Each structure stands twice: as C-alpha cells, then as structure tokens.
Amino acid sequence: EIVLTQSPDTLSLSPGERATVSCRASQSVSTSYFAWYQQKPGQAPRLLIFGASSRATGIPDRFSGSGSGTDFTLTISRLEPEDFAIYYCQQYGSSPFTFGGGTKVEIK
Amino acid sequence: EVQLVESGGGLVQPGGSLRLSCAASEFTLSSYWMTWVRQAPGKGLEWVAIINQDGSEKYYVDSVKGRIILSRDNAKNSLYFQLTSLRAEDTAVYYCARGGITRRDALDIWGQGTMVTVSS
Numbered sequence: 056e057i058v059l060t061q062s063p064d065t066l067s068l069s070p071g072e073r074a075t076v077s078c079r080a081s082q083s084v085s086t087s088y089f090a091w092y093q094q095k096p097g098q099a100p101r102l103l104i105f106g107a108s109s110r111a112t113g114i115p116d117r118f119s120g121s122g123s124g125t126d127f128t129l130t131i132s133r134l135e136p137e138d139f140a141i142y143y144c145q146q147y148g149s150s151p152f153t154f155g156g157g158t159k160v161e162i163k
Numbered sequence: 164e165v166q167l168v169e170s171g172g173g174l175v176q177p178g179g180s181l182r183l184s185c186a187a188s189e190f191t192l193s194s195y196w197m198t199w200v201r202q203a204p205g206k207g208l209e210w211v212a213i214i215n216q217d218g219s220e221k222y223y224v225d226s227v228k229g230r231i232i233l234s235r236d237n238a239k240n241s242l243y244f245q246l247t248s249l250r251a252e253d254t255a256v257y258y259c260a261r262g263g264i265t266r267r268d269a270l271d272i273w274g275q276g277t278m279v280t281v282s283s
Contacts, residue, residue, distance in 0.1 A: 087267070090269040092208075094208075099274060099276055100200075100208065100270075101273070102270060105268075105269035106269075112271075143208055145270075147268065151223075151225075154200075154209065154210060157207045
C-alpha cells in the first residue's frame with residue numbers, strides 16, 4: 056500500500072497569500088494517477104486537480120498542481136475567502152487508491 | 164444536474180450489517196468505474212472499494228475484505244454497498260464517487276454521503 060504523508064497538518068494564512076501544500080508518497084507514483092481534492096465542513100470532497108497538474112472542470116486557475124515521483128505539491132496562488140478548507144491528495148495508480156491525511160488551510 | 168445520492172445509513176449494532184445505495188442522476192452509470200470512500204468523524208478520507216462498469220472487477224481495502232459485497236444495477240442506475248460483521252471502526256460517512264472509464268481515474272462526482280454509526 057502506498058502511504059501518502061501531507062505537510063503541514065495546518066496552514067494559517069491570510070486572504071491574498073500563497074498556500075503551498077505538500078504530499079510525499081512512500082513509493083513512486085505515476086504523475087498520471089495523482090489528484091488533489093478540497094473539502095469544506097459538512098460537504099463532500101471536490102476534485103481540484105487530476106493527473107498531478109490538470110485542473111478539473113470549473114476550477115479557478117489560482118489552483119495548480121505539480122510534482123513527480125514521490126513529491127507532489129498543490130499551490131493556491133492567492134487565497135480567496137472560499138479557499139479556506141481541508142485539502143487531500145490521492146494516488147490512484149496502485150490499489151488501494153490511498154488518500155493523504157489532509158491539510159487544513161485556515162484563516163490567520 | 165449530474166449527481167449521486169446515497170441512502171441507507173443509520174445506527175447499526177456491532178456485528179450487524181448495512182446496505183447502502185447510491186443513485187446516479189443525469190449520467191449513465193454503466194459507463195463508469197465507481198468508488199466508495201468513507202470518512203470517520205473528524206478524520207480524513209479512506210478509500211474503501213471500487214467496482215467496474217459491469218461489476219466483474221472489484222478491489223477493496225484490506226480492512227473490509229471478506230466482509231464486503233459490492234454490486235450495481237445499471238438498469239436502475241444504482242450502486243450498492245453491503246458490509247457485514249460491523250465494528251465500531253466502521254463508523255463513518257460513506258460516499259460513493261464517480262471515477263472514469265478506466266480503473267485509474269480521479270473521482271470527479273461525489274454524493275453527499277450517508278452516515279453509518281456502529282454502536283450498541
């Protein structure tokens with residue numbers, strides 16, 4: 056099983072600032088099979104990024120994904136009020152298709 | 164609107180079983196691999212299981228192997244999840260989510276989730 060470790064656990068930032076969330080895999084993951092999701096309280100997760108760097112339909116371009124091998128990054132270039140949420144990475148290249156533990160982006 | 168709606172959650176006794184349903188709207192379920200993900204209260208997401216378009220391929224996380232039955236009725240545009248020998252650690256919100264036409268696809272549509280509580 057591929058274990059995904061996200062850092063930091065919590066990111067305290069102000070609107071307008073840049074957010075960087077990291078995800079490290081216990082073994083190499085193909086970039087084709089890596090995703091990021093956003094989850095707000097009481098809601099289902101929402102797909103942001105697939106294939107490590109492709110934005111899902113309707114996702115603003117302030118969200119970007121990068122990385123390869125075992126290290127992947129989600130960047131939010133300028134935080135909007137609606138971006139404060141929990142972010143999860145996922146690999147779907149090797150079953151079970153595991154998720155990271157989540158990173159909470161909170162208002163400072 | 165393209166959506167998934169889960170139902171069937173509730174309070175279940177330890178050792179009991181549950182059967183969840185997931186109904187798809189405004190898209191043809193039979194074209195997609197479908198996944199179940201769960202989230203324990205205050206915890207992160209856990210990938211649980213996946214089923215292919217005709218139900219002939221299924222993959223599970225180790226913690227549910229031997230206790231899970233996944234099925235689908237494409238004519239009814241519905242997906243089903245059964246779990247037996249329930250334990251406290253099965254307490255979670257259960258989500259169904261749409262994958263793609265291949266097994267290795269991200270989850271682009273999620274249901275709102277249904278809460279299952281395992282407790283006496």
